[in-house]
Amino acid sequence: MRLTVNGEPYACSEGLTVEGLIREKTFTFPLKVVFVNRQLVRKDRFASTVLRDGDVVEIVHLIGGG
């Protein structure tokens, strides 16, 4: 299926969860805010939120540097 992740097209397999996507993208920085179709997904729902074809995902890293 096809997603949009941070503004760019992203192809992935069916059934991918938010947590799985974060792993695939090696987004290892801990402070992140995730929106799927503009809806906030809380951290404790990353593993249970399954993405669907066409979803627009924003993974906002909150890192501001020293």
Add this chain to the structure above:
Amino acid sequence: MIEVTIDGRKTEVAPGTTILAAARALGIPIPAFCDSPMVEPYGACRVCSVEVDDGRKKRIVTACNYPLSKPLAVLTRSDRALGVRRVVLEMMLARWPNVKVIREAARDVGLTEPRFSHPKRNESESACILCGLCVRLCHEGVWHRVLAFEGRGESRRVSMPYGKQPPECVGCMACANVCPTGAIRFAEDPNRPANADRIRRAGAELTREVLLLDGSQCRMREVGTAHLVEIMNDYDLLPVHNYRFGAHAEAHRIASDKFKPIFSQGIDDGCALGCDMACAKAVEGHLLRTGPDKGKRVLVDGPEYETASGCGSNLGIFEPWAIVEINYYCDHYGLDTISFGTLMAFVMECFEAGALNLERTGGIDLRFGSIDGTLEVLHQMARGEGFGKIAGQGIRRMKRIFAERFGADPAFLQDIGMEAKGLEYSEYVTKESLAQQGGYGIALKGPQHDEAWLIFMDMVNKQIPTFEDKAEALHYFPMWRTWFGLNGLCKLLWNDVEPEDNAESGAPAKVPRHVRGYCEFFAGMTGKEVAPEDLIAQSERVYNFQRVFNLKMGFGRRRHDAIPYRSQGPVTAEEYLSREERYDKQLREEVGADPATMTLDEKRAALRRYREDRYEKLLDAVYKRRGWTSDGIPTLAKVRSLGIDRVEGLVDLLRANGVAE
């Protein structure tokens, strides 16, 4: 997960969860006087007594420090549990009859007056009930050892050494905030703030966040900024071999888990006494292998991320001991580890590219990864001898020296020498973040990231796609960050710990709750009410004044904001090929070229034209947003609106530099 039943309600918890936490998650109240999530459980007051039944026998335990490890039934209000609680509370009520938390918990078990009188009866509503929370928080949380219990039995009490406030007490108020009775109050603050309580409340909120959240966020208390090594490597941002690449297969050898065991843990911050975040780490007992102190064991302040990457990966060095040793000698000699790391990376690339050789370095092998060579140059630098005397002059002068004396190609040196305005770059690869190229290039004192750090916003989150978006970020963040400097505050507490509800704040990158906290701090200190915009305005005046000062000193025009191409894109063929897919994609999608039909040299040249042009467009957008001329100088209208036109000679200086009405 373990299945437990609390008052007949089933729930699943992770092993190790306390009964108290599990009950609270279900909304079942259990009184608890000596418990706080900010400190280790203690089990002192016993009011949290509950009855547990593991199927074989029933017994009374304290809920706050009983970790669940197997299926269990918990009864929080069985006759036995309430009986124990009643005994405990009656004792307390007799001794401290007017303390609110005690009265409430006592009423809950049917007690209003004790049946006996206590010899140490204390009528105060804010009596100390000896829960120990303050003592433990001061030790475990603030990492101070100011408070202690003194005396035994009935004469036990909380005290400070010799009964007075020692200098180690930083007045953080963590103890007063955690106190369930209000027994701790603060005397007058010697700094005479307009309203000390407002400052302390704002500070206490940060303390709470750091103690509760840092462990699962940035782990600044454990590893300081060193956690960034692995993060930057994962995102292709870690400088490797003079910023040629953003990741290295051996980066794990200098990751934070290698530094954590050698960092002293659980002690005061090395940078600001009493800072809860305490990210300034130290290595104790490092055995020096080189230099004048060889053989001695020393204390080393650091290394931080910039040192680990600048004197590590950027030099191809992946040995923690070597990084610690370089850190020590830089401090010892009064050198900056960032400038040293970055200039050595330049030297090493020159060595590998043939601009330097053994003859020119006086026999020192300076290929990437050379630990001995790096340390030798460092020691020579301090002594003002040999090749160290040349390297110690920094990249800007080395570029000239290498071209004049060694016949090196000045254009190549300009491309790979990571300096601007004469200052060496700090340790991030910015090739894929135009906004950060600007953040470095426009920064008043040269390419350091103290003003703006926008790499993730720009490159990963893609939150600031247009030139205008980037210019806005390059207005807001440098102004906001300047404000910390104006007030002598550290920025890390602003965004290296994040409140629980930050995601819902509407502007999470700005951490609005913390910005409001800083307004509180400012108002508490000065007595002047301020809103977030006011803080930006304060900075803008100073920032623009500094830009004009730069102009006066010969550094404040557009040409001074130029940056080396290494920070914008791939200088060498090898660099291009290492991320060929990425660069080809940009040529195809943004430049409109067809990389399949181009030679490598053509592709490099086309990409370079495109990227350099975008940098110029960025400068245009930023200057416009800031109210500057296209030459990067504040306009007369701007300095007037900020009120800095009153500075003697300022307007004349602008006019002399071609700024017209």
